[in-house]
Amino acid sequence: KPLALSGAHVVVTGGSSGIGKCIAIECYKQGAFITLVARNEDKLLQAKKEIEKHSINDKQVVLCISVDVSQDYGQVENVMKQAQEKLGPVDMLVNCAGTSLAGKFEDLEVSTFERLMSVNYLGSVYPSRAVITTMKERRVGRVVFVSSQAGQLGLFGYTAYSSSKFAIRGLAEALQMEVKPYNVYVTVAYPPDTDTPGFAKENQTKPLETRLISETTSVCKPEQVAKQIVKDAVVVTMGLFRTIALFYLGSFDSIVRRCMTQKAKLETVDKTA
Numbered sequence: 001k002p003l004a005l006s007g008a009h010v011v012v013t014g015g016s017s018g019i020g021k022c023i024a025i026e027c028y029k030q031g032a033f034i035t036l037v038a039r040n041e042d043k044l045l046q047a048k049k050e051i052e053k054h055s056i057n058d059k060q061v062v063l064c065i066s067v068d069v070s071q072d073y074g075q076v077e078n079v080m081k082q083a084q085e086k087l088g089p090v091d092m093l094v095n096c097a098g099t100s101l102a103g104k105f106e107d108l109e110v111s112t113f114e115r116l117m118s119v120n121y122l123g124s125v126y127p128s129r130a131v132i133t134t135m136k137e138r139r140v141g142r143v144v145f146v147s148s149q150a151g152q153l154g155l156f157g158y159t160a161y162s163s164s165k166f167a168i169r170g171l172a173e174a175l176q177m178e179v180k181p182y183n184v185y186v187t188v189a190y191p192p193d194t195d196t197p198g199f200a201k202e203n204q205t206k207p208l209e210t211r212l213i214s215e216t217t218s219v220c221k222p223e224q225v226a227k228q229i230v231k232d233a234v235v236v237t238m239g240l241f242r243t244i245a246l247f248y249l250g251s252f253d254s255i256v257r258r259c260m261t262q263k264a265k266l267e268t269v270d271k272t273a
């Protein structure tokens with residue numbers, strides 16, 4: 001049941017920096033083939049070099065693809081095709097590309113709401129949409145979404161960021177119900193503040209209140225956060241805090257499975273008719 005990372009093709013969006021880069025290293029250390037997706041080519045090449053230091057055999061490859069995951073679905077679909085031609089079908093997709101900007105609601109530009117929703121939300125939809133069909137067909141796959149603690153709690157200064165991270169949760173939970181009968185598993189990570197270049201940049205925009213709220217918890221190391229995310233994706237366990245939801249989800253899952261069998265039956269009837 002756990003996904004074997006050895007020889008697996010893992011795509012990491014946002015894999016050139018911070019948490020994403022550490023996720024790529026973690027998977028590479030376990031023998032995976034990696035595709036890094038981000039915009040800046042220099043940062044991509046730099047990260048590739050760093051990841052390659054952790055190789056465990058001489059067949060392993062790190063492929064770099066420069067694309068904006070939030071701009072155009074066709075573009076994202078194309079680069080996913082390229083990656084699959086080179087390294088085979090994607091076994092695990094990690095949607096880690098994301099960005100943050102804090103500020104009071106009335107101080108944030110309207111364009112910031114649009115940008116964060118595009119990058120954090122649509123930037124997770126597009127790559128996932130591009131690989132899910134093959135995953136379902138192969139009955140193999142893991143899709144990882146990186147939300148945030150601010151994707152569980154709406155916090156001062158995060159009106160634009162939190163909402164984009166809440167959106168990811170809705171997407172992930174609905175998608176999980178669709179793909180579970182195909183042995184494809186969806187996980188969502190809700191990391192706390194983590195010491196990355198993105199975090200340093202975010203800190204320059206934080207209002208005092210946001211900073212004080214953040215300072216009530218400690219800052220994690222990206223290596224540590226990445227390790228947990230990879231572990232949760234490889235060995236999927238249902239979050240038990242959703243005890244009440246479990247009953248409902250279980251019965252909904254059986255509806256989905258029933259429809260799947262029903263459809264399969266109809267298709268055989270069609271073919272034999």
Ligand SMILES: NC(=O)C1=CN([C@@H]2O[C@H](COP(=O)(O)OP(=O)(O)OC[C@H]3O[C@@H](n4cnc5c(N)ncnc54)[C@H](OP(=O)(O)O)[C@@H]3O)[C@@H](O)[C@H]2O)C=CC1
Pocket residue numbers: 013014015016017018019020037038039040041043067068069070096097098099100119123146147148149190191192193194195196197198199
């Ligand atoms: N650090 C933290 O405190 C926390 C972070 N998170 C989330 O974790 C994820 C990673 O964060 P972190 O490591 O801090 O971020 P970094 O800013 O350090 O790295 C972000 C990565 O995403 C890429 N990226 C950004 N925008 C795009 C885009 N439009 N298209 C393609 N790639 C893009 C960047 O490369 P490039 O700019 O070249 O495109 C880079 O590789 C984010 O989703 C963030 O919201 C969640 C909780 C806490």
Ligand SMILES: CCCCCCCCCCCCCCCC(=O)[C@@H](N)CO
Pocket residue numbers: 100147148149150152153155191192193194198199202213214216217
């Ligand atoms: C059930 C959940 C319990 C949570 C405990 C509450 C602690 C809140 C402290 C502030 C957390 C802010 C996180 C934002 C991290 C982030 O995504 C940005 N840093 C990205 O750059």
